[in-house]
Amino acid sequence: MTDEATAKLTASDGSKGSEGRSPGRLAWKRFKRDKTGVISAYVVIFFFVIAIAAPLIAKLYGKDPYTTYASANPNLLNVFSYPAGPNGGMSSDFWFGIEPQLGRDVFTFLLYAIRTSLGIALAATLLTVFLGVVIGVTAGYLGGKTDYLVGRVIDILLSFPSTLFFIAFMPVIYGLFIAPDEDIPTWLRATGLIIVLATFGWASIARLLRGQVLGLREREFVEAAKVTGASPRRIVFKELLPNLWTPIIIQGTLMLPAFVTAEAGLAFLGVGMIDPTPDWGVMIQRGAMFYTEDITFMLFPGLSMVIFVLAFNLLGDSVRDALDPKSKR
Amino acid sequence: MSNAQPLLDVSGLTKHFPIKGGFPIKRTVGAVQAVDGLDFQVAEGEALGLVGESGCGKSTTGRLITRLLEPTGGKISYRGQDITHAGRRDLAPIRSEIQMIFQDPYASLNPRQTVGKIISGPMEINDINPAGGREARVRELLEIVGLNPEHYNRFPHEFSGGQRQRIGVARALALEPKLIVADEPVSALDVSIQAQVVNLLQKVQRELGIAFVFIAHDLAIVRHFSQRVAVMYLGKIVEIADREDLYDNPRHPYTRALLSAVPEATVDQEPRERIRLTGDVPSPINPPSGCRFRTRCWKATEKCATEAPPLVQVEGNKPGHLTACHYPETADAVPAPRLSKDPEAAA
Ligand SMILES: Nc1ncnc2c1ncn2[C@@H]1O[C@H](COP(=O)(O)OP(=O)(O)OP(=O)(O)O)[C@@H](O)[C@H]1O
Ligand code: SF4
Ligand SMILES: [Mg+2]
Numbered sequence: 045m046t047d048e049a050t051a052k053l054t055a056s057d058g059s060k061g062s063e064g065r066s067p068g069r070l071a072w073k074r075f076k077r078d079k080t081g082v083i084s085a086y087v088v089i090f091f092f093v094i095a096i097a098a099p100l101i102a103k104l105y106g107k108d109p110y111t112t113y114a115s116a117n118p119n120l121l122n123v124f125s126y127p128a129g130p131n132g133g134m135s136s137d138f139w140f141g142i143e144p145q146l147g148r149d150v151f152t153f154l155l156y157a158i159r160t161s162l163g164i165a166l167a168a169t170l171l172t173v174f175l176g177v178v179i180g181v182t183a184g185y186l187g188g189k190t191d192y193l194v195g196r197v198i199d200i201l202l203s204f205p206s207t208l209f210f211i212a213f214m215p216v217i218y219g220l221f222i223a224p225d226e227d228i229p230t231w232l233r234a235t236g237l238i239i240v241l242a243t244f245g246w247a248s249i250a251r252l253l254r255g256q257v258l259g260l261r262e263r264e265f266v267e268a269a270k271v272t273g274a275s276p277r278r279i280v281f282k283e284l285l286p287n288l289w290t291p292i293i294i295q296g297t298l299m300l301p302a303f304v305t306a307e308a309g310l311a312f313l314g315v316g317m318i319d320p321t322p323d324w325g326v327m328i329q330r331g332a333m334f335y336t337e338d339i340t341f342m343l344f345p346g347l348s349m350v351i352f353v354l355a356f357n358l359l360g361d362s363v364r365d366a367l368d369p370k371s372k373r
Numbered sequence: 374m375s376n377a378q379p380l381l382d383v384s385g386l387t388k389h390f391p392i393k394g395g396f397p398i399k400r401t402v403g404a405v406q407a408v409d410g411l412d413f414q415v416a417e418g419e420a421l422g423l424v425g426e427s428g429c430g431k432s433t434t435g436r437l438i439t440r441l442l443e444p445t446g447g448k449i450s451y452r453g454q455d456i457t458h459a460g461r462r463d464l465a466p467i468r469s470e471i472q473m474i475f476q477d478p479y480a481s482l483n484p485r486q487t488v489g490k491i492i493s494g495p496m497e498i499n500d501i502n503p504a505g506g507r508e509a510r511v512r513e514l515l516e517i518v519g520l521n522p523e524h525y526n527r528f529p530h531e532f533s534g535g536q537r538q539r540i541g542v543a544r545a546l547a548l549e550p551k552l553i554v555a556d557e558p559v560s561a562l563d564v565s566i567q568a569q570v571v572n573l574l575q576k577v578q579r580e581l582g583i584a585f586v587f588i589a590h591d592l593a594i595v596r597h598f599s600q601r602v603a604v605m606y607l608g609k610i611v612e613i614a615d616r617e618d619l620y621d622n623p624r625h626p627y628t629r630a631l632l633s634a635v636p637e638a639t640v641d642q643e644p645r646e647r648i649r650l651t652g653d654v655p656s657p658i659n660p661p662s663g664c665r666f667r668t669r670c671w672k673a674t675e676k677c678a679t680e681a682p683p684l685v686q687v688e689g690n691k692p693g694h695l696t697a698c699h700y701p702e703t704a705d706a707v708p709a710p711r712l713s714k715d716p717e718a719a720a
Contacts (some may be wrong), residue, residue, distance in 0.1 A: 066528055067485060264481035268541075271439050272495035272548065273461070273468035282494075286485035 068289075074366040081362025087355035091348075095162045098155040107149045109156045109322045113138075114147020121147050124337070132340025135169075140344050144334045154344050156322035158352075163301040164234055164317075168241035170304075175242055176249025181288070183250065184257025185280060194250065201247040207309070210240055214315040223255050230321050237316055241303055249295045255289055260284055290367040297360035299352040308349065324349050380552055380584050381416035381438065385447035386411040388433050393656065395510075406657045407433040409608035410447065412684065415552065420578055420585040422595030424631065425605035428654055431588045435554045435603070438586060439473045440464060451552075454518075469499050469548035474555040474574075478537035478562070482529040488540055490514070490524040495547045514543040518573060536567035544574060552584045560590065571598060588671055591634045592628075596620065601693075604628045608657055610684055614694035621691040624687060624694070624701040627666050664699070672700050 114120045125145045127133030132141030141148035183194035217230050217236040269283050310316030311325025318325050331342030389404035408430040415421050436442040475584045477480035493507045503510040512522035518539040559567040589595045603613040612625040623629045630648040634703050652669050664682050667673040684697040
């Protein structure tokens with residue numbers, strides 16, 4: 045086929061609109077066709093809406109996660125301090141039942157737990173991705189000594205057994221800010237978690253992006269930009285970054301559910317958020333203390349977390365397939 | 374050749390890529406002598422063809438001229454101004470005058486930018502605001518290179534290879550350059566499309582009076598395009614001449630060999646001996662001593678191994694026809710491949 049013939053072909057099939065089919069738009073079209081992805085997206089959105097609207101829902105529902113309702117109404121718990129009613133005390137008043145021992149409301153506690161956990165995981169993801177992108181792109185673009193140095197730091201970080209270090213380092217971080225005999229404020233716990241998760245998390249993204257940039261840097265369109273006098277800044281932001289959104293988004297969607305479970309894990313181990321702050325991990329930890337007698341209390345945080353992480357991972361897969369159809373297994 | 378100052382003046386241009394090795398501390402253990410002492414000029418509006426086999430340093434030369442690479446030695450002057458080691462800021466005023474067209478139309482356009490963005494990018498970077506706006510200028514450029522101006526908002530993946538190369542040409546023209554380095558602009562394209570793109574470049578060169586350094590790996594493509602042709606071998610120019618001189622009276626054995634590979638269609642029916650080059654181009658890390666072509670030359674002697682032949686106007690050459698060979702070919706000694714005198718060549 046000659047050049048002209050192709051020209052006519054393209055001209056006719058695209059005559060519906062002069063707007064080009066951008067790679068992003070094509071990915072969106074592919075994504076919309078993926079049922080699993082769309083359903084997962086709704087589930088994930090549902091969780092985020094709950095997290096954002098938690099105070100509003102709690103207000104309409106008329107309860108909060110801190111009040112120990114059993115102190116005002118001792119009938120709610122039996123003599124062993126377990127919910128008096130069946131199914132963990134689920135009733136029209138307490139939709140998800142009552143917490144054993146303290147008698148808090150499970151429904152609002154779960155709402156706020158999701159809010160805390162997702163907030164921390166999201167902040168950690170954003171910070172991690174930001175650090176990873178800045179460090180990875182810089183190393184890849186500058187190359188030479190910077191690249192070598194960053195490469196070694198990444199190697200070291202990735203070889204750390206990170207869970208162990210979280211446990212070891214969290215108290216150290218708190219110690220930096222607060223005297224050992226003082227109580228650690230919630231905001232500090234949250235900030236500390238975000239910083240530690242990001243510190244150990246950026247390396248994998250940075251390594252991936254560094255490799256991508258090394259490949260892109262040699263591409264002729266970068267040279268074309270240089271020939272026209274583009275500054276390094278422009279090359280990074282206008283030429284390279286737009287080609288990196290795919291791996292950045294894919295890495296981000298892998299990272300967030302991983303951070304949700306990591307955050308919960310740390311809370312469970314007692315180095316993350318602690319009671320009485322509502323948190324997925326805290327809830328599961330408390331649930332684990334009572335599950336032989338009151339499985340309902342364990343069920344709600346456990347199930348909701350499994351559903352969220354599963355949905356998010358499925359969403360991540362669909363996003364990857366949509367953005368990068370060649371990588372489909 | 375006129376006595377006027379050439380647009381581009383290259384002398385002794387050298388590029389050695391260091392080879393790093395060693396453990397645990399990396400150090401330079403050798404060098405790829407990709408380009409080793411080139412001298413040539415390009416006059417205003419002139420098209421110079423740069424021909425040679427793969428790996429002989431053509432792309433490196435192109436990237437040195439456009440200053441994508443830092444020369445190891447030698448000098449590059451543009452309109453008398455030394456730009457050999459000029460930094461990005463010093464180059465700024467000249468940047469718009471020297472542009473480049475790349476070999477791979479699939480790698481040379483950013484897949485995330487629309488055609489409009491790709492072509493207006495150079496104007497944006499150099500803060501050029503044409504009368505009527507950048508968008509109008511882009512549409513005009515698309516028209517010039519034979520594309521539909523309505524495709525302004527399309528993305529590169531929606532075009533064929535030939536069309537993409539036209540977009541690359543439009544981008545190079547956006548800054549109204551005086552010199553374009555075209556690095557094998559058609560070798561990645563379908564044979565049926567190559568001629569169309571070459572014609573476009575020729576039209577651009579003639580109508581807009583832009584000087585070209587046209588890089589190619591065979592002499593056929595360069596033939597109708599260039600006023601002067603330089604033949605490169607292993608980082609050195611072995612022969613440079615006006616087109617007619619080079620095609621009618623090749624003096625270097627390597628030029629002869631390349632010419633004999635030019636398809637029959639462009640040559641008249643007279644029988645001509647076909648010279649088959651045997652073996653590969655030697656490694657530029659360790660080029661042969663003396664004449665670099667001697668490992669494949671059928672006339673090589675002791676002298677060729679010890680003495681590097683200088684690039685000079687050998688006996689029997691017209692002015693401006695330089696050959697680097699101790700035993701230049703003569704038209705009568707061996708029947709040279711006769712080439713047709715097509716009418717266009719005279720134009
Ligand atoms: N960045 C680099 N680092 C090291 N060696 C290089 C580099 N660029 C090119 N070379 C080497 O320099 C030599 C000349 O390469 P160049 O790309 O200029 O050849 P070419 O004539 O354009 O060949 P082709 O027809 O294949 O494009 C080759 O041996 C190549 O391996
Ligand atoms: S100098 Fe010798 S080896 Fe080199 S091209 Fe001439 S004859 Fe051949
Ligand atoms: Mg090349």
